[in-house]
């Protein structure tokens with residue numbers, strides 16, 4: 001695959017222009033103002049406390065201030081990445097992979113099962129606020145397809161009954 | 176078939192984060208011998224080895240390093256954003272042989288004059304972020320990274336960064352944008368990252384697997400590396416094998432190994448083989464003729480595809496190709512970064528039509544419309560993501576179009592046939 005250079009100049013300038021706003025540094029790890037740590041920070045804030053899985057408006061404003069990024073721009077950055085949410089999500093986020101390997105190895109069985117069990121479909125949160133269900137692309141674990149992630153944990157090779165037991169346990173745990 | 180191993184040899188260590196056992200197995204000896212050479216000699220060794228990038232594009236690594244120019248402030252970025260569906264080899268390397276990647280990074284930094292390295296790990300690999308950070312700390316403590324590496328004048332620090340969920344960010348220019356805290360939009364080359372990358376400074380971006388093979392060149396020699404594999408594609412390669420196959424997993428074989436040999440090594444196909452997608456979702460879907468393809472850059476190009484990341488997804492005869500079409504087109508629509516119109520709009524149209532077809536509301540004219548749409552996208556999309564959609568779509572329609580056509584006809588008929 002080679003670049004063919006057919007893009008419009010305006011678009012490129014914009015992308016590079018954004019980049020050059022960020023302060024230049026040789027020691028980015030020590031200075032919170034440097035934007036290479038931004039995504040790390042967003043993850044941290046999103047999961048600041050157990051069971052919190054989204055970024056609030058106030059938190060976003062705080063980060064915008066810390067990094068000296070206009071709020072509207074930060075909003076645009078956060079919305080670009082699929083792992084971040086600016087809306088309230090369940091205490092536990094279930095990510096079901098539906099890329100090719102998982103699909104042909106049974107991802108739909110898991111999806112139908114979760115839908116029935118939780119009473120929600122893609123992109124929704126259960127009424128009790130415990131689970132959100134997302135469909136995502138390849139989790140990079142296709143040797144154990146079908147795969148799901150629950151929060152930070154990759155779950156593969158479990159039967160539907162075992163997944164049930166796990167969800168029941170998580171639901172009982174409370175926050 | 177040869178049974179030479181390198182990465183998978185290191186990956187058998189019981190505790191991959193124990194630096195002593197890595198060293199006992201010969202780890203970091205490549206860094207020792209590289210530091211005894213001048214940076215220019217190191218680059219010329221890598222060029223002689225013929226090593227080509229394992230991230231998808233196959234660019235000669237030595238040439239990339241040599242093209243670093245300009246400013247003295249330089250960066251090295253290890254691309255661990257692995258998002259290509261069907262690909263899980265970089266996760267394997269980082270989990271099982273993290274020090275090999277760090278050793279490769281140190282050699283690359285020495286050769287190119289980079290002072291700071293980043294490993295950009297996709298957000299979906301949180302445990303890799305944690306284990307890699309601990310590996311870096313051990314390597315610094317043992318003097319393989321940090322200040323005055325192995326008592327020399329060469330200093331190099333590595334830090335881990337975590338992605339936020341985006342396939343396109345795997346593209347090196349998008350990745351640099353993301354590292355700078357921006358939306359992960361690709362940007363136009365030239366200037367290449369080796370001239371103007373992170374914060375406008377010269378930056379080398381290499382894939383995890385590429386970097387993990389670098390120490391080989393400095394332990395076994397450039398000739399040894401070049402003698403493995405096929406002409407134009409030297410060395411070993413990691414293949415991610417999944418789908419309807421007995422033992423899915425990561426397999427290390429010389430470049431040029433055939434699909435048939437790999438399938439056999441992985442225990443054989445489950446059921447009867449119908450199709451295999453090679454190189455990831457952005458790669459073509461082949462029929463059984465692919466069994467005889469040698470897996471190297473030139474052969475796969477000749478076969479109308481690309482080696483890509485070295486992913487192989489085997490599909491048996493239970494798979495409905497209308498579903499494969501839908502999964503594939505939805506992937507592109509969901510992952511398009513939205514920066515340019517042809518791809519943002521085209522992928523949505525394609526996913527819409529594929530959804531209709533798979534859900535039994537398809538029309539035959541969609542098939543031509545889909546081809547037309549991809550033709551426009553190939554010519555007018557800004558980055559390789561939008562251009563590559565022709566691989567899976569056209570291969571599906573060329574090889575399995577009859578099946579999809581009869582599926583559509585059958586569904587149309589069923590609407591009227593119900594009693």
Ligand SMILES: Cc1cc2nc3c(=O)[nH]c(=O)nc-3n(C[C@H](O)[C@H](O)[C@H](O)COP(=O)(O)O)c2cc1C
Pocket residue numbers: 001227228229230231232233234236254255256257258259342343344345346347348380381382383385386558559560
């Ligand atoms: C849409 C797109 C996605 C990509 N994803 C990855 C990826 O996940 N990992 C990777 O190493 N390279 C990926 N690449 C290739 C990189 O742009 C770049 O060529 C590579 O990281 C360079 O390293 P190498 O020369 O060692 O292969 C992608 C390219 C494109 C266009």
Ligand code: SF4
Pocket residue numbers: 343361510511512513514515516518519556557558559560561562
């Ligand atoms: S082709 Fe697609 S992924 Fe690439 S810049 Fe355009 S919208 Fe983004």
Ligand code: FES
Pocket residue numbers: 097098099100101102103137138139140141142145146147260261262
């Ligand atoms: S396709 Fe689901 S993990 Fe790769």
